[in-house]
Amino acid sequence: MSIKTRREDGVARITLAEPEIRNAITGEEMLETLLDTLDDVEADPDIVVTVIDAEGPAFSAGGNVKDMAAREGIFAGSPVEITENYRRTIQQLTRFLATTDLVTIAAVNGPAVGAGFDLVLGCDLRFGSRNARFAHIFIEMGIIPGDGGAWLLPRVVGWQRASELALTARFITSAEAESYGILLEVVAEEKLEARVMEVARTIASKPSPAVVMAKRLLRQARSMDLDGFLEFSAALQAIAHTTPEHEAAVADYTERLTSRE
Numbered sequence: 001m002s003i004k005t006r007r008e009d010g011v012a013r014i015t016l017a018e019p020e021i022r023n024a025i026t027g028e029e030m031l032e033t034l035l036d037t038l039d040d041v042e043a044d045p046d047i048v049v050t051v052i053d054a055e056g057p058a059f060s061a062g063g064n065v066k067d068m069a070a071r072e073g074i075f076a077g078s079p080v081e082i083t084e085n086y087r088r089t090i091q092q093l094t095r096f097l098a099t100t101d102l103v104t105i106a107a108v109n110g111p112a113v114g115a116g117f118d119l120v121l122g123c124d125l126r127f128g129s130r131n132a133r134f135a136h137i138f139i140e141m142g143i144i145p146g147d148g149g150a151w152l153l154p155r156v157v158g159w160q161r162a163s164e165l166a167l168t169a170r171f172i173t174s175a176e177a178e179s180y181g182i183l184l185e186v187v188a189e190e191k192l193e194a195r196v197m198e199v200a201r202t203i204a205s206k207p208s209p210a211v212v213m214a215k216r217l218l219r220q221a222r223s224m225d226l227d228g229f230l231e232f233s234a235a236l237q238a239i240a241h242t243t244p245e246h247e248a249a250v251a252d253y254t255e256r257l258t259s260r261e
Contacts, residue, residue, distance in 0.1 A: 002030045003037050004055075010048045010204030011197065012041040019056025024064040025115055028073055031089045038096055048204040048211055051196055052123060053107040059132070060116025068141070086146045090115055094148035097122030099219075101212045103203050107196040108132040109189065113171075114141075118149035121156050124215070126182060127196050129189040132174040134182060140169035155222065156182055207245035 004015040014037055016023040018030060025031060041047050054060060067073045074085035097104060097119075106120045108128035113135045120126055120134070136153060138145045145153075145166070154162040157180045165172070177183040187195045203211060213236045220232055240246055 002027075003033045005037055005041070007041075007044070007047060009201050010046060010208075011051060011200045012044070012047045012049070013051045013053065014038070014041070016052070016054040016060060019054075019058070021064060022058040022061035022111075023054045023056065023116070024061045025093070025119060026063045026067065026074055026090060028089060031074075031093065035092055035096065038093075038100070038102075042100055042102055047102070048206075048208050049103045049105060049200045051105045051107055051200050052119065053193070053196070054109055056110070057131070058110040058116075059106075059108045059112040060119060061111070062114025062116040062118075062137070063141075065141070090147040094118065094122055094152070101215055103200075103211060103215060105196055105200055107192055108183070109192060111135075111171075113137045114145075115147045115149070118145065118147050118152055121149065121152040121182070124218075125184055125199065127185050127187065127192060127199075128174045128177060128183045129192045130174050130186060131189055132177065132183065132186070133171050134177050135169055135171040136166045137169045139167060156180075207243070207249055209243045209245055210240055213240055 002016070002018050004017045006013045006015075014034070016025070016030075016034075018024070021027075025034065038050070041050055064073070068075045071077075074089050075082065077085065103125070104123040105125045106123040106127065108120055108126065110129070110131045111133045112120050113133075114137045117134045117136055136145065136149060138149070144150070150162075150166065153166060156162075157165065161180060172180070172182075174183060174186045178186045185195065217233060217236065221229060224232065
């Protein structure tokens with residue numbers, strides 16, 4: 001089984017489960033299963049947060065180099081065919097992460113390279129153990145980040161650092177990744193799961209319509225001008241004020257204030 005899933009307390013955990021190939025995500029079966037799982041989780045009204053983690057010592061090796069060498073899978077065919085292969089597979093994963101209303105959290109237990117690094121970059125929050133290492137390794141293999149990683153990386157680390165990481169393909173440690181803003185926190189390996197689930201459950205416990213709308217606001221802040229963004233914010237706020245969750249939260253807060261008087 002290439003993907004394992006668990007759901008509890010408004011949180012879905014999606015685990016990459018092919019440690020024998022270091023959880024390479026460019027195999028068509030792995031990608032199809034991962035995308036189908038994400039679609040299924042997104043359609044579940046009880047799920048607010050999705051945690052992506054991995055089995056084995058590596059988070060994800062990204063592209064399967066054996067498939068590259070054999071020109072198999074998404075790496076097979078003419079330039080036109082390879083273009084379409086990327087569009088219908090790995091780019092769909094990047095597109096999903098960039099557009100979903102789910103709050104996505106990466107729990108990085110070990111090396112995440114190439115497309116595996118980009119899977120991490122596509123998540124909203126990113127935690128890693130001290131064993132986590134990262135590399136935008138594409139140029140080392142004589143290729144470029146065809147999954148969309150060159151769009152993701154500068155948005156996380158800034159233009160200059162992204163240029164350095166992409167053009168040198170060097171590995172960075174978990175401590176460097178934290179200092180660059182790639183990781184929110186570095187925690188001991190044995191505490192990684194507990195810390196990630198603590199944050200995931202905290203977010204999932206908040207009023208879900210507000211979580212979704214806050215995620216949409218943050219996403220639109222990347223591209224909208226201020227005037228358009230303020231109009232969008234006002235419209236979403238008007239909706240938020242009419243939700244039962246808002247009414248319940250205000251009533252609870254008022255009751256707690258009254259009890260203190």
